[in-house]
Amino acid sequence: MAIFSKPIRLPDLIKAQRRPLVLAALVLLVLRSRLGSLSKESIDVIASKLKGEETTKKLSPEENLKVLQKIYEEDPTDKDAKVLLVPYRDRVTKVPIKPISPEKLENDKSHFPLLPPSAQNKPNIDLSFLKQLRAILLRIVLPPSSWDGKGKSPLWRSKEVGVLTLHSAFLVLRTVLSILVARLDGRIVRDLVKADGKGFLRGLGLWFVLAIPSTYTNSMIRHLQSILSLSLRTRLSRYVNDLYLSSYPDLRYYRVASDGASSENDDPNKPPGSALDGVEQYITSDVESWTTAIAGLYGNLLKPSLDMLLFTSQLSRSLGARGTVLLFLNYYGTVAILRAVTPAFGRLASVEAKLEGEYRRGMGRVGRESEEVAFYNGGYRERDILTKAYMRLIKHVNSIYKIRIAYEWTEDYVIKYLWSAAGYALIAVPILFTRTKRSLGIQTSPGDAAREKAGRDDAVAGRTETYISNRRLLLSLADAGGRMMYAYKDLLELAGLTTRIYTLVSTLHQLPPLETPEISLGQDISRDADAIILQNVDVRVPGATEENGIQEMDLVSDLSLTIRPGEHLMITGSNGVGKTAVARVLAGLWPAFGDNAAIHRPLETFDEENGNGDGRPRQTLFVVPQRSYMVTGSLLENIIYPDTYNDFVKTGRSEDELQEILESVFLGYLKEREGGWATRKEWRDVLSGGEKQRLGTSRT
Numbered sequence: 001m002a003i004f005s006k007p008i009r010l011p012d013l014i015k016a017q018r019r020p021l022v023l024a025a026l027v028l029l030v031l032r033s034r035l036g037s038l039s040k041e042s043i044d045v046i047a048s049k050l051k052g053e054e055t056t057k058k059l060s061p062e063e064n065l066k067v068l069q070k071i072y073e074e075d076p077t078d079k080d081a082k083v084l085l086v087p088y089r090d091r092v093t094k095v096p097i098k099p100i101s102p103e104k105l106e107n108d109k110s111h112f113p114l115l116p117p118s119a120q121n122k123p124n125i126d127l128s129f130l131k132q133l134r135a136i137l138l139r140i141v142l143p144p145s146s147w148d149g150k151g152k153s154p155l156w157r158s159k160e161v162g163v164l165t166l167h168s169a170f171l172v173l174r175t176v177l178s179i180l181v182a183r184l185d186g187r188i189v190r191d192l193v194k195a196d197g198k199g200f201l202r203g204l205g206l207w208f209v210l211a212i213p214s215t216y217t218n219s220m221i222r223h224l225q226s227i228l229s230l231s232l233r234t235r236l237s238r239y240v241n242d243l244y245l246s247s248y249p250d251l252r253y254y255r256v257a258s259d260g261a262s263s264e265n266d267d268p269n270k271p272p273g274s275a276l277d278g279v280e281q282y283i284t285s286d287v288e289s290w291t292t293a294i295a296g297l298y299g300n301l302l303k304p305s306l307d308m309l310l311f312t313s314q315l316s317r318s319l320g321a322r323g324t325v326l327l328f329l330n331y332y333g334t335v336a337i338l339r340a341v342t343p344a345f346g347r348l349a350s351v352e353a354k355l356e357g358e359y360r361r362g363m364g365r366v367g368r369e370s371e372e373v374a375f376y377n378g379g380y381r382e383r384d385i386l387t388k389a390y391m392r393l394i395k396h397v398n399s400i401y402k403i404r405i406a407y408e409w410t411e412d413y414v415i416k417y418l419w420s421a422a423g424y425a426l427i428a429v430p431i432l433f434t435r436t437k438r439s440l441g442i443q444t445s446p447g448d449a450a451r452e453k454a455g456r457d458d459a460v461a462g463r464t465e466t467y468i469s470n471r472r473l474l475l476s477l478a479d480a481g482g483r484m485m486y487a488y489k490d491l492l493e494l495a496g497l498t499t500r501i502y503t504l505v506s507t508l509h510q511l512p513p514l515e516t517p518e519i520s521l522g523q524d525i526s527r528d529a530d531a532i533i534l535q536n537v538d539v540r541v542p543g544a545t546e547e548n549g550i551q552e553m554d555l556v557s558d559l560s561l562t563i564r565p566g567e568h569l570m571i572t573g574s575n576g577v578g579k580t581a582v583a584r585v586l587a588g589l590w591p592a593f594g595d596n597a598a599i600h601r602p603l604e605t606f607d608e609e610n611g612n613g614d615g616r617p618r619q620t621l622f623v624v625p626q627r628s629y630m631v632t633g634s635l636l637e638n639i640i641y642p643d644t645y646n647d648f649v650k651t652g653r654s655e656d657e658l659q660e661i662l663e664s665v666f667l668g669y670l671k672e673r674e675g676g677w678a679t680r681k682e683w684r685d686v687l688s689g690g691e692k693q694r695l696g697t698s699r700t
Contacts, residue, residue: 058090065678067092069634069645100242105509111135112506115499123346123499125491132502140239140505141232141294160231164298167224171299174217175306179314181210182473221299229295236287236501243508244283248588252508255542255589280364281357282504289353290497297494300487307480311473330422331481334414338485341410343403345489350496352400355393362386371685411485419474419481532563532586532621533600538593539581555581558594580626587623628696630683635674638683639698665694 059067067085073094075081081098112135119128138144144155155161184206191199246252256276276282312327366373366382373382539556555578563569571579584590585599592599601621631641639658640648655677662668671677674686687695 059087059092064090065634065680068680069637069678071644072646074646097238100239105243108139109509111139112502112509114506114510115503120499120503121347122344123350123495124344125346125495129346129495129498132498136236136498136501136505141235160228160235163224163228163231167221167228167299168302170217170220170224171303172306173213174221174303175310177210177214177217178307178476179310179473181207181214182314182476184210221303225295225299228298229292232295233288233291236291237283240283240287240504240508243505244279249513250511251589252511255511256508276504276507278354278357278361279504281353281360282500285356285360286353286497286500286504290494290501293490293494293497297487297490300483300490304480304483304487307476308484311477311480314473326422326425330419334419334481334485337414338411338488341407342488342492343407345492346495346499348396348400348403348496349493350500352393352396353497353500355389355396359386359389359393362389407489415481415485419477530565530602531600532602533561533598534586534592535560535598536594536596537585537599538597539578539585539590540593541581542590554593583623586621622700624696624700628692630687630692630695632682634678634680635671635683636677638695641699661698665698667691667694667698670695 064087067087070085072082072084075083075096075098078098080101081096084095084097086093086095115128115132123129142155142158142160184203188200188203188207191203244253244256256279316327362382362385366386373379537556537559538554539559540554559582561569571582573579581590585592586601588601629641631638636648636655636658637645639661658677659668659671662670670691674681683695684692
């Protein structure tokens, strides 16, 4: 007796689905009739609300400049939150954001211990990788609760979980559609073998019907994967930016390059801060690569896993117990072969990202210092430096390509040809080792012969249908297995990127705090509360200790000074004696060394009427650096930096006062020459060296 898998009867399936389809069509008709009565403006409002945007009129160029200058608004519902004003297509989109609280960062610190050098240099899929991935996912990307613009929201109500759920639903739907397509493929070939024209045309029509949800599902899977990647990148970037761009006394953006994270696991031969050499590569390119990899890996693992599970269950109906066991033995042998020949893709990806960062940093250096390079006519020298960095990168990438040749050759041979050969052998089981009943009697009439011939034709058509359906499932199964192997390679590359992201976050978290002892105001010091006071301070380069191979040396020993309001102090000396170092200690960039060292900086309290701090104290000490920094923004923003335009408005000061400030530093002509306070230029290139120095002085 013939044993064949029972194919899905697509007409019955379509009939079962007609009722919900008819209901959906009726709903669409009702909605269309309701929407038809709405005005175009109302429809635009609904569309904008669905996109999460506010409907506003188009902005004029002047209004656009004001928005660029204002940058943000205060959130009336939360004093710690702000609403960013993002100009887009001559309109403004309001994006609520809230900085991560110091308490949250302090709680996360224990979850990000520093990695030993061995784990940084050789990332792999092991317990260390799982711990790093769990810390990043559960503490940063998908925390138990987060702020959604209206308040704290649990994880299950977050946008990421919604996108992930919808993405999973489309992945399951795509697998179900693949099974339906395989069955329909077998049915079409069966009708073709039987010369059943009506059945063939009916199957072809169903083929085009199934093509509609299949193509839409594929597009939605790619779209949702991109949305998920962008959403994860936003969360991770906000966390890293809040951690990196920290204010006094942390100043991680400054100290990460000068101090680095100290740990007993650190390599003593490395200079401080070398763990984050090229931090801009970590924060930009590595964050983007990691979020793209983690979003793609979810689909690349879930979809092949579902395919293999459902396709195997469908094939087991035809293959029987013996064929199913052989199929799983084929899986095991494939995995064993490919694991044996898989190179260390995680370490290779980590090294490639590092070399990309070095080349990118070199290009940025030439752009920033182009004038200095041009004065020295050093273009040829910079070309050699960049070419060397580029060739190091290309040499490493070429080595990866050579390694991939052997791996991909083995992978393609195993997945495409070994699996195909095994598949042909397996689908032959229900055809070669089963027999149909044959009539052994003598034919007595033409009717019996016709019935026997029709039975043989039906048997051939049935075998053909089973073969085509099983072959389609096996090809899809081989494709799923190939994608699983590719996912393993992607997982190795993700391990390298995860190590770099974890190294970034852990290094920023574990930077030791600046120890700057404050003077206790009492006795004769209390009368100088408004003075700048240094007592018994040793000025020393941070990290210059004997433990890391650098000879410890004090630039200034046992420094004590007091500067009262109205007094002036000039520090002179030859190069390298520590003049700028004293300013760094006063500004809090360097710690104060010494057994009895103490520093006092005067503070002032400012509120909503006299500033922008709601009663918070701030330092009145303002240190002007030797190299003037020009901020990206308007002329007004360059004068009031580091305050924002909103801070300037709250002080109640006028633009006339800014003009007086410019005139006091002999830059009164600047506003008229450059076209007004709202003019936005690359001031680093527009202003002369002397003008930049004077503009920096005006900020005091």
